[in-house]
Amino acid sequence: MNQWIAFWSIMFKDVRAYYLKPPNVSWGLIFPVAWTGMFFIRSGRGLDSVLDLLPGVVAISVLFGTTSMLAVTVTFEKKNRSFDRLLLAPIPLSLLMLAKTSGAILFGVFNAFVPILLAQFLTDLSRIAWMTVLPAVLLVAIASTFLGLFIAVSVSEVFEAQTFSNFFRFPMIFLCGLFFPISALPAFLRPLAFALPLTYGVDILRQGILGQSMLPTGLNLMILIGFCLALFIVSLRNVHRKWIV
Amino acid sequence: MRIINDPDPLIRVEELTKRYKEVTAVDGLSFAVNHGELFGFLGPNGAGKTTTISLLTGLARPDSGAIRIAGRECAKNPKAAQHLIGVVPDESNLYPELSGYDNLCFCAALYGMRQAERQMRARELLEVFGLEGAADRKFAGYSKGMKRKLTIAAGIIHRPPILFLDEPTTGIDVASARQIRQLIADLHRAGTTIFLTTHYIEEAERLCERIAFVVQGRIVEIDSVVNLLQPVRQRRAMLITVSGSVEGLCNHLAGAYPQFTFQAASADQVRVESSDTISIGPLVRSIEDQGGEVIEARRLRPSLEDVFVRITGIDLDAMKKEKGGGGQ
Numbered sequence: 337m338n339q340w341i342a343f344w345s346i347m348f349k350d351v352r353a354y355y356l357k358p359p360n361v362s363w364g365l366i367f368p369v370a371w372t373g374m375f376f377i378r379s380g381r382g383l384d385s386v387l388d389l390l391p392g393v394v395a396i397s398v399l400f401g402t403t404s405m406l407a408v409t410v411t412f413e414k415k416n417r418s419f420d421r422l423l424l425a426p427i428p429l430s431l432l433m434l435a436k437t438s439g440a441i442l443f444g445v446f447n448a449f450v451p452i453l454l455a456q457f458l459t460d461l462s463r464i465a466w467m468t469v470l471p472a473v474l475l476v477a478i479a480s481t482f483l484g485l486f487i488a489v490s491v492s493e494v495f496e497a498q499t500f501s502n503f504f505r506f507p508m509i510f511l512c513g514l515f516f517p518i519s520a521l522p523a524f525l526r527p528l529a530f531a532l533p534l535t536y537g538v539d540i541l542r543q544g545i546l547g548q549s550m551l552p553t554g555l556n557l558m559i560l561i562g563f564c565l566a567l568f569i570v571s572l573r574n575v576h577r578k579w580i581v
Numbered sequence: 582m583r584i585i586n587d588p589d590p591l592i593r594v595e596e597l598t599k600r601y602k603e604v605t606a607v608d609g610l611s612f613a614v615n616h617g618e619l620f621g622f623l624g625p626n627g628a629g630k631t632t633t634i635s636l637l638t639g640l641a642r643p644d645s646g647a648i649r650i651a652g653r654e655c656a657k658n659p660k661a662a663q664h665l666i667g668v669v670p671d672e673s674n675l676y677p678e679l680s681g682y683d684n685l686c687f688c689a690a691l692y693g694m695r696q697a698e699r700q701m702r703a704r705e706l707l708e709v710f711g712l713e714g715a716a717d718r719k720f721a722g723y724s725k726g727m728k729r730k731l732t733i734a735a736g737i738i739h740r741p742p743i744l745f746l747d748e749p750t751t752g753i754d755v756a757s758a759r760q761i762r763q764l765i766a767d768l769h770r771a772g773t774t775i776f777l778t779t780h781y782i783e784e785a786e787r788l789c790e791r792i793a794f795v796v797q798g799r800i801v802e803i804d805s806v807v808n809l810l811q812p813v814r815q816r817r818a819m820l821i822t823v824s825g826s827v828e829g830l831c832n833h834l835a836g837a838y839p840q841f842t843f844q845a846a847s848a849d850q851v852r853v854e855s856s857d858t859i860s861i862g863p864l865v866r867s868i869e870d871q872g873g874e875v876i877e878a879r880r881l882r883p884s885l886e887d888v889f890v891r892i893t894g895i896d897l898d899a900m901k902k903e904k905g906g907g908g909q
Binding site: 338339341342344345346349353416417418420421422423424425426427428580581 | 601638639640641642659660663664666668670672674675676677678679687688690691692693694695735
């Protein structure tokens with residue numbers, strides 16, 4: 337049996353049924369614009385601040401886009417038992433969960449380019465190292481999506497998915513160096529920052545967009561890949577443990 | 582009649598047990614389903630029917646026991662036989678935001694069917710199930726009967742040799758239930774092995790070749806319908822409806838006719854059973870002597886209901902009401 341037919345069908349079904357719905361597309365557009373505007377005004381430095389804000393806005397757009405959609409859609413499908421159809425399909429659980437998350441990853445990457453496209457009209461992006469930014473965007477999207485999967489597998493109700501998502505997301509905005517450096521955090525909060533995957537994604541984005549970072553890009557990439565693998569493996573184990581009981 | 586004692590059954594279950602905390606949902610089940618057989622799993626709510634299907638199809642993990650489907654060990658590796666099975670759950674669980682046609686195409690793709698093949702098969706099934714007019718409507722807008730039919734279509738979209746049907750006619754209108762039973766019979770005739778759970782005894786009697794009675798996670802009887810009916814085939818039964826209450830009437834009649842057994846079937850109905858012919862005339866006179874009036878007297882065909890009640894002692898009326906009727 338061609339398992340990839342199932343893979344692509346699950347991905348395209350999710351994109352069509354969930355991610356291309358007008359409310360979600362507008363969420364993907366409005367949210368980054370709102371955050372950019374908020375920090376742009378707060379910086380008080382006019383258009384000079386656009387490039388400084390870009391890594392944080394890109395990261396937050398991906399984080400919110402992926403986690404909210406995936407956690408809710410998976411929880412919804414589990415609740416109305418349509419997820420059982422996927423569990424009954426003769427494909428490995430790992431491939432099934434990759435298919436289920438691939439739509440959210442694409443949505444996350446799409447979200448990342450909304451602020452970049454807007455910045456194109458406001459500042460000069462010619463110095464951006466795209467070969468650094470592109471893998472960073474993809475890895476942040478994957479890590480955020482797998483965080484969403486971890487959340488979805490940990491809850492049973494749709495409203496719990498939203499609440500639990502915010503439990504992770506809002507601290508990340510302030511702890512991961514999105515809009516102010518980790519060095520500015522109180523000393524007792526810094527270890528927490530390094531325990532969150534977004535810290536490393538933002539650091540790579542800062543390197544690619546601003547040419548400055550805390551850690552070497554290679555190390556950041558490796559740690560981020562480690563987070564992706566760990567979140568995926570833990571989520572798979574949880575699916576096995578909690579959903580196939 | 583098909584071969585009952587297949588040496589190499591398609592489904593073989595041995596000592597299957599599943600516990601949820603303190604509750605033992607499935608308690609040491611052992612049975613086999615033969616190639617091409619329509620096997621009924623009959624029991625009240627909470628008997629463990631749906632749990633058994635979940636265990637056999639890989640949606641739940643057994644605590645102990647063995648499951649072999651088409652020779653493959655499935656208790657530890659549930660994916661091993663999933664390409665051979667179709668499952669129709671007790672609740673329609675297709676995607677509400679997709680159309681009927683898209684739902685079928687999506688389900689076909691889950692089994693690796695190529696685009697042209699799945700589109701052709703989806704159209705074919707929509708026609709078979711009389712849903713071609715609703716092909717482009719969202720599943721969320723379907724009636725209960727239509728949802729049920731499309732869920733069955735989704736279960737057979739990949740032409741599985743084994744089909745698990747969990748309460749297929751529960752909660753739907755009589756016409757749809759009749760149509761679904763006809764479709765099940767057609768699938769069976771076409772050679773599909775069917776594992777059917779139901780709490781409608783008439784449905785099981787009409788459709789199945791062999792039946793297992795399940796109560797509290799255990800099989801209390803398993804045999805062919807013909808063999809199950811054998812003990813009651815020689816019995817004669819009659820249902821007498823009287824004006825007023827039957828309280829006290831049964832005892833009076835039992836004293837007057839010791840060769841018959843009398844049982845209150847409802848507040849105004851007496852069930853009479855005997856191995857001899859039951860003559861209605863003397864019974865009517867006796868009832869009238871007691872101040873009652875016979876409204877109706879009806880001979881009853883010996884049925885699986887009698888066997889089920891005799892073996893399990895379960896109140897059938899309560900069982901029929903459990904899932905809100907319909908179906909019959």
